[in-house]
Amino acid sequence: MTIDMRIEEVGVSxxxxxxxxxxxxxxxxxxxxxHVHCYRMLGSFQDAxxxxxxxxxxxxxxxxxxxxxxxxxxWLYRIATNACLDLLAKRRPEPAAGGExxxxxxxxxxxxxxxxxxxxxxxxxxxxxxxxxxxxxxxxVQHLAxxxxxxxxxxxxxxxxxxxxxxxxxxxxxxxxxxxxxARAGMREHLPVERQEWTGADTDAENRxxxxxxxxxxxxxxxxxxxxxxxxxxxxxxPPWEGLVVGRDAVVADWTANGYPGMTGLRGVPTAVxxxxxxxYYLWNEEAAAHLPLTIDVLRVSGGQIAEVTxxxxxxxxxxxxxxxxxxxxxxx
Numbered sequence: 573m574t575i576d577m578r579i580e581e582v583g584v585s586x587x588x589x590x591x592x593x594x595x596x597x598x599x600x601x602x603x604x605x606x607h608v609h610c611y612r613m614l615g616s617f618q619d620a621x622x623x624x625x626x627x628x629x630x631x632x633x634x635x636x637x638x639x640x641x642x643x644x645x646x647w648l649y650r651i652a653t654n655a656c657l658d659l660l661a662k663r664r665p666e667p668a669a670g671g672e673x674x675x676x677x678x679x680x681x682x683x684x685x686x687x688x689x690x691x692x693x694x695x696x697x698x699x700x701x702x703x704x705x706x707x708x709x710x711x712x713v714q715h716l717a718x719x720x721x722x723x724x725x726x727x728x729x730x731x732x733x734x735x736x737x738x739x740x741x742x743x744x745x746x747x748x749x750x751x752x753x754x755a756r757a758g759m760r761e762h763l764p765v766e767r768q769e770w771t772g773a774d775t776d777a778e779n780r781x782x783x784x785x786x787x788x789x790x791x792x793x794x795x796x797x798x799x800x801x802x803x804x805x806x807x808x809x810x811p812p813w814e815g816l817v818v819g820r821d822a823v824v825a826d827w828t829a830n831g832y833p834g835m836t837g838l839r840g841v842p843t844a845v846x847x848x849x850x851x852x853y854y855l856w857n858e859e860a861a862a863h864l865p866l867t868i869d870v871l872r873v874s875g876g877q878i879a880e881v882t883x884x885x886x887x888x889x890x891x892x893x894x895x896x897x898x899x900x901x902x903x904x905x
Contacts, residue, residue: 595635599628602645604686606652608679612704612725613656615714617677617891623659627652649730650740653722660718670816671762672809673714678845678870678884679705680892702847704729707870707882710846712762716755723748724755764872764879779873783849786871786878787840790851793833799824803877810883823881839863839898845870852889854898863898865889 606627610620631651638647667673684705703709713721719741726732726740727748738748782801789797799820808817808826817826827833837856844850850870854863865886872880889896 592632595632596628598644599631599648601688602648603628604683605688606648608684608687608705609649609725609730610652610656611679612710612713612729613653613721614659615673615677615710616675617679617888619659619675623652623655626655626659630655646736649726653726653740657718657722660721664718667715668814668816670814671711671715672811672814672816673711674812674814676707676711676714676811676882678707678850678868678882678888678892681844681847682893684847705846706848706872707846708764708872708880712759715762716758720751720755720758723751724759727752728756764874778876779849782873782876782878783842783851783871786869787842787851790853790869791838791840793835793838795824795827795833801878803874803879806878807880808883810885837863838866839901841894841898843868843892843894845892848872852892852894856900860897861900863900865894865896868892868894 603624607620607624610623610627611617614620614623627648631648634651638644642650665675687701713724716724722741723737726737727734734745734748734752737743738745741748743751786798786801789801802820802823804820805818806820806823808823809815817823835855839854839856841852841854842849843852845868848870850868852868853866855866856862857864867886868884868888870882870884871878872882
């Protein structure tokens, strides 16, 4: 039986007497979902980690103030949301002129799978959770001002009543409802038009085949084959570098100008981040006698074509749990 269950079952209304080890056990029970919450708010895996650590520290220091009027989980969400708002107030960057979010980082599906079962039990909730963690949604959220952003995530993602959100933010219910309307309008401006056609489920054989063909064409640097899989209005970005490229011809021209067709020694490893298909690429390094991390391509698929490619550099491999190197093909590890 966890400490959280003991508190709620016996009606204890205080955390004052919980020791540090017990409090850590209680907090860590909610650690993954708090991290995902902070990631939605901040768009950065690393910033979310910082916000969760700040949440646990503040919660430990304020444990005597917990009076049992809400669950410990809700209490921690309040602290985490305020930690995110504090961080945004200190160093809130603005999206680039083209709309891309330069601080965007991917979130590994392996960690999303660690979410407690009761976070998303129903099919509708699972679909919502998938849509609200995809990169396009996270990017759209980053275009909102901090407080409307918090209102949107708390109301539309977590399903909090307006009264509870108003209490957390120190606002009136009317103010919260007004902020939610503005936030939803802002999201519509930045979300893909074909939102309901986002990436299919893992069982979608057509999508899996598309990713397989994309991987094969990419490792062969076959730009013609890659272009044939893209939509006319495909979008490409590479955070943290500024620059959003829109349109199949423009993307092909950009990749050609950067020397991609001349690359050799590429290997691709299928993976998944943000509930989207992705491919981690490794480049052969003669000195290391191994394939070393290069980039991660995250794909948004719509209508059987690639609608968006977001590329992250090699420094994200560790956080995604990807191998630090691949041996030569045919070599036993």
